[in-house]
Amino acid sequence: MTTSISPNPTGTARAVQLESFGGPEMLRLNTVPVPVPAADQILVRVTAAGLNPMDWVMTADAETATRFGLGLPCGFGTDYAGTVAQIGERVTHFAVGDRVFGGAMSRAVADYVLVDQSGTIAAGGDAHHTPDGLDDSTAAVLTIAGCTASAALATVNPGPRDTLLVGGAGGGVGVFAVQLACLAGARVIGTGSASSADALRALGAEPVAYGRGLVERVRALAPDGVTAAMDLFGTDTAYAARELGVPDTRITTIAAQIDGITPANGAGAAPGAIEQIAGLVASGQLRIPIAASFGVEHIRDAVELQSARHVNGKIVIDLATS
Structure with missing residues (x-):
């Protein structure tokens, strides 16, 4: 019936x-x-x-x-x-x-x-x-992007004392990850193309161009160092984070695997994570x-x-x- x-x-x-x-x-x-x-x-x-x-x-x-x-x-x-x-x-x-x-x-x-x-x-x-x-x-x-972002953030656990480097910050998962990290009080530096800079700023991130020279550009933006990193596209940001002194325990990837670094998957999001995200969007705290x-x-x-x-x-x- x-x-x-x-x-x-x-x-x-x-x-x-x-x-x-x-x-x-x-x-x-x-x-x-x-x-x-x-x-x-x-x-x-x-x-x-x-x-x-x-x-x-x-x-x-x-x-x-x-x-x-x-x-x-x-x-x-x-x-x-x-x-x-x-x-x-x-x-x-x-x-x-x-x-x-x-x-x-x-x-x-x-x-x-x-x-x-x-x-x-x-x-x-x-x-x-x-x-x-x-x-x-x-x-x-x-659902997919929100759960993936939530799982990635839980892996590196950014807070008010952190400077978080996010690779692929303007993508579907990055839109969530950047704003959620900002709500947690972290400073966020996001990689992207030159054309995405304004969009990244609107999300709350400080834009930095990806590609060759990324480590030097991040050092110039954050002379006191980066404390956590999320690579939401491949592996370049994760390897750059290692070079910047970020420990493997505070680096995560979602689209690739690197020995020693814990990858994140939306299936591992905490129970209730997507309902919390939906509530933040409905209340205007997440755009x-x-x-x-x-x-x-x-x-x-x-x-x-x-x-x-x-x-x-x-x-x-x-x-x-x-």
């Missing part, structure tokens, strides 16, 4: 899928049956989905997809926001009509997504109640810039823009009006 919004969400819906793994050119907007929730599942009418680098990295080739447990045909996208359209008979945490957001790995860019009421992003999907004051477009970009919004029919254009990694902020797929 299920409980539904009236009229019942039956028939067909749209879903972005891949029938072969590869780049954005492999993405298709297909017509699929509306799924039916099992006893412990909710059916979410998705209004917005957020893009992350992991979305296209996971589906770029068959070998990588297999490591993530993905098979064909495969959906696309993980972050979503929307409204509960139908619930299974054993669901107690959610009701039809509730606004929710969360993650459903490689399934989110679709009109409807099934989510376990007590699942995880990778296994069954997860859902959280969307707080008042938080619109769906912003809620749809919180998440939306770099661009695309209708679902333009999913390839959106992924090409996101994969170029030159945007400051997040990219949203609009499923409510397209």
Whole structure:
């Protein structure tokens, strides 16, 4: 037995899928049956989905997809926001009509997504109640980047006495990490391109250009030293931090592994971390810039823009009006 919004969400819906793994050119907007929730599942009418680098990295080739447990045909996208359209008979945490957001790995860019009421992003999907004051477009970009930033910050634990060096500070995770570190009282120096300097300042970071000479530029900005570092892009910032005297215990990475340095992963975020972040956004203490919004029919254009990694902020797929 299920409980539904009236009229019942039956028939067909749209879903972005891949029938072969590869780049954005492999993405298709297909017509699929509306799924039916099992006893412990909710059916979410998705209004917005957020893009992350992991979305296209996971589906770029068959070998990588297999490591993530993905098979064909495969959906696309993980972050979503929307409204509960139908619930299974054993669901107690959610009701039809509730606004929710969360993650459903490689399934989110679709009109409807099934989510376990007590699942995880990778296994069954997860859902959280969307707080008042938080619109769906912003809620749809919180989960992956927010959890990853929270886990990275917990690894290096910056505070008022710290100067934190953040590599890739203007990216999707950096937007969260910089502001959360500032809220914790740390001084933040963020690497980026020359064109991203103003955007980094708006987040609360002191911008510094990445690339050759990074160590010297950081020393000039922080002559008293850097005490912690997060590399949110690769390894250059982590190695620079070592050269600046930061101990390995206060360095973390999210996209690469270095012997002796503890990597961070969104799956390791503390319980309640994403709800706390959503509350900060809803109250105006955390600002998440939306770099661009695309209708679902333009999913390839959106992924090409996101994969170029030159945007400051997040990219949203609009499923409510397209």
